[in-house]
Amino acid sequence: MDGVEHASTEVVSWVPTLLEQISQSFEVAEPQDILSWASTTFGDKMTLGTAFGVSGMVLIDMAMKVCKEVDVFYIDTGLFFPETYELIERAEKRYGVRFRRLTPELSVEGQAQAHGARLWEKDSNKCCSMRKVVPLSQAVRGHTAWVTGLRRDQSPTRRHTPVVQWNKKHQLVKIAPLANWTEKDVWTYALKHDVPYNPLHNQGFPSIGCKPCTRAVRPGEDLRAGRWSGSDKTECGLHL
Numbered sequence: 001m002d003g004v005e006h007a008s009t010e011v012v013s014w015v016p017t018l019l020e021q022i023s024q025s026f027e028v029a030e031p032q033d034i035l036s037w038a039s040t041t042f043g044d045k046m047t048l049g050t051a052f053g054v055s056g057m058v059l060i061d062m063a064m065k066v067c068k069e070v071d072v073f074y075i076d077t078g079l080f081f082p083e084t085y086e087l088i089e090r091a092e093k094r095y096g097v098r099f100r101r102l103t104p105e106l107s108v109e110g111q112a113q114a115h116g117a118r119l120w121e122k123d124s125n126k127c128c129s130m131r132k133v134v135p136l137s138q139a140v141r142g143h144t145a146w147v148t149g150l151r152r153d154q155s156p157t158r159r160h161t162p163v164v165q166w167n168k169k170h171q172l173v174k175i176a177p178l179a180n181w182t183e184k185d186v187w188t189y190a191l192k193h194d195v196p197y198n199p200l201h202n203q204g205f206p207s208i209g210c211k212p213c214t215r216a217v218r219p220g221e222d223l224r225a226g227r228w229s230g231s232d233k234t235e236c237g238l239h240l
């Protein structure tokens, strides 16, 4: 038993270094090649998480084309814009799949009863933790690789996103095939391949999350400036 435990500790200790090397080698690779590698390497132990922003939609489109099979999940906080729910339906029809839907333990009404109405105004970290972070742990459980639509140009906090990295919290490989792509790159792909996208993107919302915590951005603002506007919060905690 001691031997087995020791061996597994050894594996985990060299994996991050190996992934760093793989990540470096992917710095100039196309996202489709990175996805293809991930799919071949991790098979049905790979999962792709999305909140249906344009990056996520582009990633889904690519994955449907280059991966033999792909599990796509999302966390339905119950507080999406109606346009987002409509997009999910449209995308499921377009690709002929059902995305895996995770929900928080408490409904929006249940949360209001237990923690007070409009918790996002009083304690957005607690709200994100219950409605997003806890369901994420359930979503990735049993998987060895988690593909995300993170891009370095989205915000200063994402500027150093590796293409491939070891995620200690969830004990899996985290992959960002679009890390090196820009907003322009994803839109060029989306329009060229007729990828379904959220109409709110055309109304000043480059980043779309829960309705109570998202506003349109003003010219010159950061792409994620409309998220938790008026507070210092910049991330919901899924990628911290």
Ligand code: SF4
Residues within 6 Å of the ligand: 077, 079, 120, 123, 124, 125, 127, 128, 129, 131, 132, 209, 210, 211, 212, 213, 236
């Ligand atoms: S983004 Fe806002 S409403 Fe959504 S889970 Fe976080 S705090 Fe709650």
